[in-house]
Amino acid sequence: MTRPEPTAALERALAPMHRRAFLRGVAAASAAGLVPLGCRDPELGPPADRSLRVLSPRAYATLNAAAARLLGPPAEVLIQTRRVDPAARADDWLGETPALGAVLGQGLLALELGVWPLLPKLRPFTTLAGPAQDAVLASCMGSRLDLKRDLFKGVKSVAALAFYGEPASHRAIGYPGPFGTARDVAAAMAWSPDP
Amino acid sequence: MASEEVLRADAVVIGSGAGGAPVAARLAEAGLDVVVLEAGERFSSADFTGRAGNLLPRLMRASVAADSGMEVYAGRGLGGSTLVNDALCWRPPPDVLAGWREEHGLGGLTEAAFAPFVDAVWRDVHAAPTGPENLNRNARQLALGAARLGWAGEAMPRNVRGCANLGLCNLGCPTNAKQSMLLTYLPRAKNAGARIRTGVRAERVETAAGAVRSVRARGPAGRLRVEAPLVCLAAGVLETPALLLRSGLETGVGRDLQLHSSLHVTARFPEPVHGYYGPTMAYAVSEFSDVNGRSGPGFMIENVSTAPVTTAGALPGFGPEHARMMGLLPHLARSLVVLRDRTRGRVDLDGDGEARIHYEPVAEDLARLRLGLAAIARAYFAAGASEVWLPVNGMAPLTGEADLATVDDVPLDPRAFSLLYAVHLFGGASMSGRGDGFCDEAGRARGVQGLHVVDASSLPGNTGVNPQVTIMANALRIADAVLAARGATA
Known part of the structure; x- marks a missing residue:
């Protein structure tokens, strides 16, 4: 058996971020003290007993924080109560390809530590209130900078795959699961002729 | 050594x-x-x-x-x-x-x-016509819209034997139906x-x-x-x-890499669709094709599964609106534009000796993709959809045929789309x-x-x-x- 690769969506997320100069710049800026460091939300960081394979605790918390805002209220509840932990799933995948993990880590670091004028914030992403986090994500989504749009799409893709790939997320969206009952399948196939 | x-x-x-x-x-x-x-x-x-x-x-x-x-x-x-x-033949x-x-x-x-x-x-590979027993409501909504508009379309042959309509073609077929x-x-x-x-x-x-x-x-x-x-x-x-x-x-x-560029359009119907079960794809609108004797702008429209992971990744926007769309999952139908691109891209090696793709869609292709989005939306409204989401970040859902004119405002920018992708490469x-x-x-x-x-x-x-x-x-x-x-x- 060969080693599993990261998911297609994960690779999709990471590939645009390979233009590392941008991300390294953000990382360097934070290291140089240009970015005020804050306390990340411990609710969204890794459990104390979990050893991370690739993501740093900060990147882990950033991914979960972003996923909670990107995917909306039901996801936020499930993520905050740990019933779904997208960052844990992503860290599992990335453990098989540490190089890609490093790229995602840089992207998440950019989201977490990037400040104005790059991103509309002066504090780490994980310390912001929900609406302020939304403003940051919206600025990425609608940016003229390709890299910011790539960052938005990449993080959203990872978040969506990691979240909706977990059975615990299905109830909130009315999805019966990959193996429906005979009744479920019959309902999907039933059709009355066009009147 | x-x-x-x-x-x-x-x-x-x-x-x-x-x-x-x-x-x-x-x-x-x-x-x-x-x-x-x-x-x-x-x-x-x-x-x-x-x-x-x-x-x-x-x-x-x-x-x-x-x-x-x-x-x-x-x-x-x-x-x-x-x-x-998707077993299409x-x-x-x-x-x-x-x-x-x-x-x-x-x-x-x-x-x-x-x-x-x-x-x-x-x-x-046991290719055979797809019969009505394998056309799910997701496919039927597209077919209904096309029929009401007088567009050509057909159920696509598939290489399956005894398909159980589980909707798992893209994750490997667990029943060995797909050949x-x-x-x-x-x-x-x-x-x-x-x-x-x-x-x-x-x-x-x-x-x-x-x-x-x-x-x-x-x-x-x-x-x-x-x-x-x-x-x-x-x-x-x-x-x-x-x-x-x-x-x-x-x-x-x-050199001369070519693709079939694809975009998804998602629609909400009053009645449940359950588009995550049944063949992942089965029906095609060929009205706009430029092959098999047709002289249209060069795209097919094909229905596609609403499995959560793929649906979520292609929907535009984020936050409460994303949650609202996903909360409607049982009522969603989806189709995609499959464009016969005219763009030519290339493949070379990156610094690690791995494949690297270069592909910048020409404006003509982006314009034809936009035509495809409008066509799908039109078909869905003709079939009775109450909302249609185009894969364009920041764009409000269309709520009726009167909104179709706004499709002309979709920018001819590949990064404007929530998901622009290809699975057919040549x-x-x-x-x-x-x-x-x-x-x-x-x-x-x-x-x-x-x-x-x-x-x-x-x-x-x-x-x-x-x-x-x-x-x-x-x-x-x-x-x-x-x-x-x-x-x-x-």
């Missing part, structure tokens, strides 16, 4: 998908000692649990064109993309073949010449003596004195070298050119009868005896329809040419 395993064979086939598997079967059944090298895993139906989070990483590989954000997906694993495709369009003859000097690629191979594939390479050509190859190695990635093709000598690869147990006078490349449209480039074979390699090491392609009409590499390209890399352009049958038929055609040449020289 680490040891290297050495195998000797009559032929090495690199890749086990729609190109490699038929060739492996044909050569092995003709008595050749064949080795198949597959970089991905070996799966069985028991592995196909329906768990997207576990399976997608192992079954699919994605690449992104950094210049446009275009996402490109390919299957991986023994059986290649046939493990994860189309014969090669005669007008596409005519174009290849005229534009690329491939005079032998006539419909008549292809027909025996297409017929063989059709039989071998992928794993169930058709690969068992035939194995029964005829082919040795199939999985988890083995070909790194270089070695040549000497104008002829192929061996393939160097790396697998779970370390390095591997397969010595053979015949090498058939079928590693996919990104990996086949990359392998050639790593091998120092550059003339005509990597070219990169293509055939030409004029001496300017990597290989000739029989898939023979120019200047390297014994080296053949047998996958979609060899095709000189896109097909305008789902291509698996064309790829398989072309592979069989090339395999027969190989065997004929051996017979002539034996």
Whole structure:
């Protein structure tokens, strides 16, 4: 058996971020003290007993924080109560390809530590209130900078795959699961002729 | 120094998908000692649990064109993309073949010449019409809209036997209904003596004195070298050119990459659709096609599953609106534009020697994609949809036909879309009868005896329809040419 690769969506997320100069710049800026460091939300960081394979605790918390805002209220509840932990799933995948993990880590670091004028914030992403986090994500989504749009799409893709790939997320969206009952399948196939 | 395993064979086939598997079967059944090298895993139906989070990483590989954000997906694993495709079967369009003859000097690629191979594939993979028992409500909504608008459309033939309508085609078929390479050509190859190695990635093709000598690869147990006078490349449209480039074979390699660009449109219906069950794809609107005798703008519209992971990734926007859309999942229907691109891209190597794609959609293609979005929205409203979401970040949902005019405001910018992607790839090491392609009409590499390209890399352009049958038929055609040449020289 060969080693599993990261998911297609994960690779999709990471590939645009390979233009590392941008991300390294953000990382360097934070290291140089240009970015005020804050306390990340411990609710969204890794459990104390979990050893991370690739993501740093900060990147882990950033991914979960972003996923909670990107995917909306039901996801936020499930993520905050740990019933779904997208960052844990992503860290599992990335453990098989540490190089890609490093790229995602840089992207998440950019989201977490990037400040104005790059991103509309002066504090780490994980310390912001929900609406302020939304403003940051919206600025990425609608940016003229390709890299910011790539960052938005990449993080959203990872978040969506990691979240909706977990059975615990299905109830909130009315999805019966990959193996429906005979009744479920019959309902999907039933059709009355066009009147 | 680490040891290297050495195998000797009559032929090495690199890749086990729609190109490699038929060739492996044909050569092995003709008595050749064949080795198949597959970089991905070996799966069985028991592995196909329906768990997207576990399976997608192992079954699919994605690449992104950094210049446009275009996402490109390919299957991986023994059986290649046939493990994860939607089982759709189309014969090669005669007008596409005519174009290849005229534009690329491939005079032998006539419909008549292809027909025996297409017929063989059709039989071998059990392609058959899709009956009403396999048209789900998702497909029916598109068909209803098209019918009310007077548009041409049809249920697409599929290579399935006893489909249970589980909607899991893209995650491997857990009931073995889909007749992928794993169930058709690969068992035939194995029964005829082919040795199939999985988890083995070909790194270089070695040549000497104008002829192929061996393939160097790396697998779970370390390095591997397969010595053979015949090498058939079928590693996919990104990996086949990359392998050639790593091998120092550059003339005509990597250029003329073509895609079928795709965008999803999602619609809400008052009644439940349950579009996550039933065949993942089954119905096509061919009204706007420019193949099979049509002269439209050059795109197909095909319904597609609303499985949560893929639906969520393609929906625009985020936050509460995303949650609202996903909360409507049982009521959603989805279709996609499958564009016959005119853009030409290329494949080269990055600094690590890995395949890198360059693809910047030309404005004309983006404009035609926009036409496709409007057409799908129109069909859905005709069928009774109450809301339609285009895959454009920041764009409000359309709530009726009056909103269709706003589609003209969709920017011709590939990064404006929430998901612009392709799963149908062509070219990169293509055939030409004029001496300017990597290989000739029989898939023979120019200047390297014994080296053949047998996958979609060899095709000189896109097909305008789902291509698996064309790829398989072309592979069989090339395999027969190989065997004929051996017979002539034996």
